[in-house]
Amino acid sequence: MTFGKISNLFRRERPDPAEAPSHWIKCKNCQAIMYYKEVVAKLYVCPKCGLHMRISASDRIGLLADEGSFVEYDANLKAVDPIEFIDKKSYAQRLEESVKKTGRNSAAIAGECTIDGAPLQLVIFDFDFMGGSLGSVEGEKIVRAADRAIAKRQGLIIVSASGGARMQESTFSLMQMAKTSAALKKLSEAKLPYISILTDPTFGGVSASFAFLGDVIIAEPGAMIGFAGARVIKQTIGADLPEGFQSAEFLLASGLIDMVVGRDKLKTTIAQLVKYMSTVRAL
Numbered sequence: 001m002t003f004g005k006i007s008n009l010f011r012r013e014r015p016d017p018a019e020a021p022s023h024w025i026k027c028k029n030c031q032a033i034m035y036y037k038e039v040v041a042k043l044y045v046c047p048k049c050g051l052h053m054r055i056s057a058s059d060r061i062g063l064l065a066d067e068g069s070f071v072e073y074d075a076n077l078k079a080v081d082p083i084e085f086i087d088k089k090s091y092a093q094r095l096e097e098s099v100k101k102t103g104r105n106s107a108a109i110a111g112e113c114t115i116d117g118a119p120l121q122l123v124i125f126d127f128d129f130m131g132g133s134l135g136s137v138e139g140e141k142i143v144r145a146a147d148r149a150i151a152k153r154q155g156l157i158i159v160s161a162s163g164g165a166r167m168q169e170s171t172f173s174l175m176q177m178a179k180t181s182a183a184l185k186k187l188s189e190a191k192l193p194y195i196s197i198l199t200d201p202t203f204g205g206v207s208a209s210f211a212f213l214g215d216v217i218i219a220e221p222g223a224m225i226g227f228a229g230a231r232v233i234k235q236t237i238g239a240d241l242p243e244g245f246q247s248a249e250f251l252l253a254s255g256l257i258d259m260v261v262g263r264d265k266l267k268t269t270i271a272q273l274v275k276y277m278s279t280v281r282a283l
């Protein structure tokens, strides 16, 4: 395994309001009109209603990793088109468009960093790349991150933002659910911590595999999390769904996740949990 190149995208620390454009935006939840720089300064959380807006994968790295500590691995892994899938467009074309849009080769960014000084493996899903879907490359990156964690005796953090398995890879993408689960089982047997962070949205084969296998499962406030979408479930069971269904808070109340943590507290929470779990392991 070799060290990947450190992209310029990861050099900055928290999102810098000074670099943000000077315009006004409307919160899609409370409709408040806000100065964009103010929203950036608040880590893309609406200062009026607390809506946690979706953020880019590079901002997410800036939010969690200690400044300048993130080193990316496996950035050159690129998907192939195993079944030559075509819907409205070919898979090859969709891949090409996503690479152009995000400047990356896949929907997962994997690397090593320190979080409050603790060295960890970090995998972050990029929703802008084909809806953060899980394909063979994304699965492979998770497995390699888990293997690196075991080799270096480190914890693993995965931040999910995904519509689920990538249908364009059919069974090849479904197999990633088993493959990532098996890698996490090895991490668990090595008694190393795995913390799963669920952000808006986390669905399908991602929530049905590694996203819900964390020793601790944390969600951001208001994140929508589930397997199938609410509309599909409603049509299938022919009944109204409870209020707040599939929200992070609903899942917490139902006992499916461990914590709902605001974006401003996410980094310190992860650092505390890793420290705690490392202490327990040492006893």
Ligand SMILES: [Zn+2]
Pocket: 027, 028, 029, 030, 031, 032, 046, 047, 048, 049, 050, 051
């Ligand atoms: Zn708002």
